[in-house]
Amino acid sequence: MEGVDHLADERNKAEFNVDDMKIIWAGSRHAFDVSNRISRFVATDPVFEKSNRALMTRKELFKNTLKKSVYAWKIIKELRLSDEEGIKLRIFMDQPGFLDLHWGMFVPAIKGQGTEEQQQKWLSLANKMQIIGCYAQTELGHGSNVQGLETTATFDPKTDQFIMHSPTQTSSKWWPGGLGKVSTHAVVYARLITNGKDHGVHGFIVQLRSLDDHSPLPGITIGDIGMKFGNGAYNSMDNGFLMFNQFRIPRDQMLMRLSKVTREGKYIASDVPRQLVYGTMVSVRQTIVSKASDALARAVCIATRYSAVRRQFGSENGGIETQVIDYKTQQNRLFPLLASAYAFRFVGEWLKWLYTDVTQRLEASDFVTLPEAHACTAGLKSMTTSATSDGIEECRKLCGGHGYLWCSGLPELFAVYVPACTYEGDNVVLQLQVARFLMKTVSQLGSGKAPAGTTAYMGRAQHLLQCRSGVQKAEDWLNPSMVLEAFESRALRMAITCAKNLSKFENQEQGFSELLADLVEAAIAHCQLIVVSKFIAKIEGEIEGKGVKKQLKNLCYIYALHLLHKHLGDFLSTNSVTPEQASLASHQLRSLYSQVRPNAVALVDAFDYTDHYLGSVLGRYDGNVYPKLFEEALKDPLNDSVVPDGYHEYIRPLIKQNFPSAKL
Ligand SMILES: CCCCCCCCCCCCCCCC(=O)SCCNC(=O)CCNC(=O)[C@H](O)C(C)(C)COP(=O)(O)OP(=O)(O)OC[C@H]1O[C@@H](n2cnc3c(N)ncnc32)[C@H](O)[C@@H]1OP(=O)(O)O
Numbered sequence: 289m290e291g292v293d294h295l296a297d298e299r300n301k302a303e304f305n306v307d308d309m310k311i312i313w314a315g316s317r318h319a320f321d322v323s324n325r326i327s328r329f330v331a332t333d334p335v336f337e338k339s340n341r342a343l344m345t346r347k348e349l350f351k352n353t354l355k356k357s358v359y360a361w362k363i364i365k366e367l368r369l370s371d372e373e374g375i376k377l378r379i380f381m382d383q384p385g386f387l388d389l390h391w392g393m394f395v396p397a398i399k400g401q402g403t404e405e406q407q408q409k410w411l412s413l414a415n416k417m418q419i420i421g422c423y424a425q426t427e428l429g430h431g432s433n434v435q436g437l438e439t440t441a442t443f444d445p446k447t448d449q450f451i452m453h454s455p456t457q458t459s460s461k462w463w464p465g466g467l468g469k470v471s472t473h474a475v476v477y478a479r480l481i482t483n484g485k486d487h488g489v490h491g492f493i494v495q496l497r498s499l500d501d502h503s504p505l506p507g508i509t510i511g512d513i514g515m516k517f518g519n520g521a522y523n524s525m526d527n528g529f530l531m532f533n534q535f536r537i538p539r540d541q542m543l544m545r546l547s548k549v550t551r552e553g554k555y556i557a558s559d560v561p562r563q564l565v566y567g568t569m570v571s572v573r574q575t576i577v578s579k580a581s582d583a584l585a586r587a588v589c590i591a592t593r594y595s596a597v598r599r600q601f602g603s604e605n606g607g608i609e610t611q612v613i614d615y616k617t618q619q620n621r622l623f624p625l626l627a628s629a630y631a632f633r634f635v636g637e638w639l640k641w642l643y644t645d646v647t648q649r650l651e652a653s654d655f656v657t658l659p660e661a662h663a664c665t666a667g668l669k670s671m672t673t674s675a676t677s678d679g680i681e682e683c684r685k686l687c688g689g690h691g692y693l694w695c696s697g698l699p700e701l702f703a704v705y706v707p708a709c710t711y712e713g714d715n716v717v718l719q720l721q722v723a724r725f726l727m728k729t730v731s732q733l734g735s736g737k738a739p740a741g742t743t744a745y746m747g748r749a750q751h752l753l754q755c756r757s758g759v760q761k762a763e764d765w766l767n768p769s770m771v772l773e774a775f776e777s778r779a780l781r782m783a784i785t786c787a788k789n790l791s792k793f794e795n796q797e798q799g800f801s802e803l804l805a806d807l808v809e810a811a812i813a814h815c816q817l818i819v820v821s822k823f824i825a826k827i828e829g830e831i832e833g834k835g836v837k838k839q840l841k842n843l844c845y846i847y848a849l850h851l852l853h854k855h856l857g858d859f860l861s862t863n864s865v866t867p868e869q870a871s872l873a874s875h876q877l878r879s880l881y882s883q884v885r886p887n888a889v890a891l892v893d894a895f896d897y898t899d900h901y902l903g904s905v906l907g908r909y910d911g912n913v914y915p916k917l918f919e920e921a922l923k924d925p926l927n928d929s930v931v932p933d934g935y936h937e938y939i940r941p942l943i944k945q946n947f948p949s950a951k952l
């Protein structure tokens with residue numbers, strides 16, 4: 289029934305103040321106010337309608353993205369929205385497009401790698417969107433191996449220009465978002481060559497298209513790489529290809545904050561680490577972690593509300609059937625995902641802090657924490673996006689058959705989200721970066737250099753290698769130090785085992801190659817420890833609001849104990865817990881599920897998502913699922929007529945067994 293809250297009983301059961309939890313989820317009252325206001329604004333503006341996306345052709349979808357993006361920009365300008373409000377507007381618009389790459393990568397690359405003069409010149413244009421930019425790094429032949437890029441930028445001292453060239457087919461840029469049809473400019477990563485010497489990969493600002501008629505400049509071949517996974521979904525983005533044929537740019541378009549080429553063609557490397565050329569990726573990986581919590585929370589919100597609406601079995605004497613959310617199996621699949629959404633939120637907040645800190649240090653030429661920032665952003669990007677992709681798919685299954693309907697919102701969410709496991713660094717490749725960092729840290733233990741930051745626990749190696757978990761009863765698994773010790777000892781023991789196995793090889797690189805799978809697992813164990821420890825730090829801090837802390841504690845221990853259960857092999861084989869302690873953890877998990885159950889719907893209400901943003905009939909705030917499923921079905925063009933097109937051509941001849949032209 290319209291106007292009735294079918295989930296009212298669920299909401300009445302909540303044992304905490306949802307409005308207070310909304311503030312915790314958003315990060316602050318101010319952040320909540322901004323999100324709340326902008327999401328409602330987007331939801332009520334017809335230009336941002338998105339329910340018809342799956343039925344659009346690629347061209348219609350692309351044009352619709354242009355329309356929405358330009359309208360969003362107009363609103364940002366006319367209403368003088370702040371940067372924070374502008375980002376929220378793009379998030380709630382919920383349609384990938386060139387704006388993401390312009391603001392998310394092109395502008396940050398110039399800010400991070402351009403000199404002050406370059407910033408003044410290019411950012412003044414980019415900030416007004418008088419030029420539109422993208423980030424052109426990946427090539428047909430190389431994405432992960434950035435040092436293997438083939439595009440060249442050769443300095444020509446006669447003309448004071450760089451000649452940009454794609455020497456092979458595999459050197460074609462391939463994938464950059466916004467490149468295919470929209471961008472006028474790109475930050476292009478290419479091998480810098482001066483006086484015949486290759487100085488490795490550097491960034492260059494390159495104009496691609498005319499600012500008058502948008503045609504590609506002479507010497508540039510450019511286009512879209514074609515359809516991607518799913519209907520609608522990421523196909524709104526014009527991921528592109530690009531080839532240079534001896535294309536010339538002025539010398540001052542090399543991004544020269546980190547290293548320079550003089551008028552004479554002399555290469556001058558500054559004394560900052562060369563890895564700063566990868567700085568934009570570090571910054572985006574950090575934002576991807578917060579976005580993981582957002583995407584997982586959307587899926588969990590849909591699955592939780594629907595699980596409370598959906599009933600199957602259990603009716604006695606014609607009475608009401610059981611809500612599927614009451615099945616322990618449903619809880620065992622759903623509540624760890626709910627807990628993960630909160631866990632990723634808090635680790636995302638912490639990572640933002642870490643990133644801000646490292647940025648300030650870099651400005652003061654302090655590079656000490658750069659390896660840690662790289663390892664944390666790479667590892668957490670990898671871990672959270674993998675868990676979120678799997679989690680969205682699990683939420684689809686939690687919704688049974690209806691989850692497979694496009695109008696459940698879950699298929700499109702999955703299709704849009706899943707490339708996050710690949711872009712901004714393949715998730716396995718990124719965990720191997722963490723593994724290298726861990727192996728280096730382990731090799732330095734005992735050298736007098738105490739590990740710091742997220743590896744500080746390794747400084748207590750002597751204790752962690754010998755200790756036995758003190759858990760004796762199920763409630764002990766609610767003791768933060770016991771939980772942390774189990775995770776620390778598992779992570780450390782896995783890393784040390786890898787290091788020992790590595791040391792058996794004469795050639796370290798060969799050993800590393802042999803042990804890749806174990807190294808990835810050790811890296812994941814380290815990343816899970818970071819997430820657990822940041823969640824524990826959160827619940828040990830000050831948290832306001834009636835009943836809020838209790839709920840967060842429950843979620844924190846669900847997060848930790850479900851990981852323990854899932855990776856039990858690691859915990860047992862490293863002797864970090866005994867089989868008896870593991871079974872006490874399962875017992876405690878069941879008890880935590882029962883405590884979360886009455887609060888589940890309120891815990892997803894705390895995300896404060898509008899029905900527009902969720903885009904799901906199953907996840908509607910009012911739970912009015914069945915009539916709306918019918919409404920959606922009737923909107924399908926196949927239902928425009930009762931007798932379908934093709935009846936006379938195919939169905940009728942078939943059932944009349946009358947195939948005029950058939951030669952069987
Ligand atoms: C809606 C609104 C939302 C707003 C929000 C916007 C978001 C925006 C939208 C996103 C939408 C998607 C857009 C996708 C955009 C792409 O996908 S862009 C392309 C991304 N590409 C990648 O991520 C490539 C992945 N590969 C790499 O990063 C590197 O090549 C690798 C794997 C790290 C290896 O690099 P390498 O130079 O061969 O390094 P390696 O020899 O392994 O290491 C050398 C040293 O450098 C260090 N190092 C390596 N990398 C780094 C680094 N980054 N920093 C510091 N040190 C490093 C290593 O630790 C190592 O240190 P030491 O051991 O020597 O001390």
Ligand SMILES: Cc1cc2nc3c(=O)[nH]c(=O)nc-3n(C[C@H](O)[C@H](O)[C@H](O)COP(=O)(O)OP(=O)(O)OC[C@H]3O[C@@H](n4cnc5c(N)ncnc54)[C@H](O)[C@@H]3O)c2cc1C
Pocket residue numbers: 389423424425426429430431432433462463464465522527707710711712713714715716717720804
């Ligand atoms: C939707 C989308 C948007 C993108 N947007 C952009 C963009 O805007 N700009 C841009 O420049 N790029 C962009 N990319 C490209 C993206 O960054 C790369 O695809 C990504 O970095 C992975 O590189 P790859 O494709 O070369 O994968 P590959 O490295 O070829 O990976 C293939 C397989 O090999 C494995 N593998 C590779 N190396 C190793 C190793 N050393 N050890 C063990 N296993 C390994 C991987 O785990 C993977 O399973 C985008 C990609 C996608 C899908």
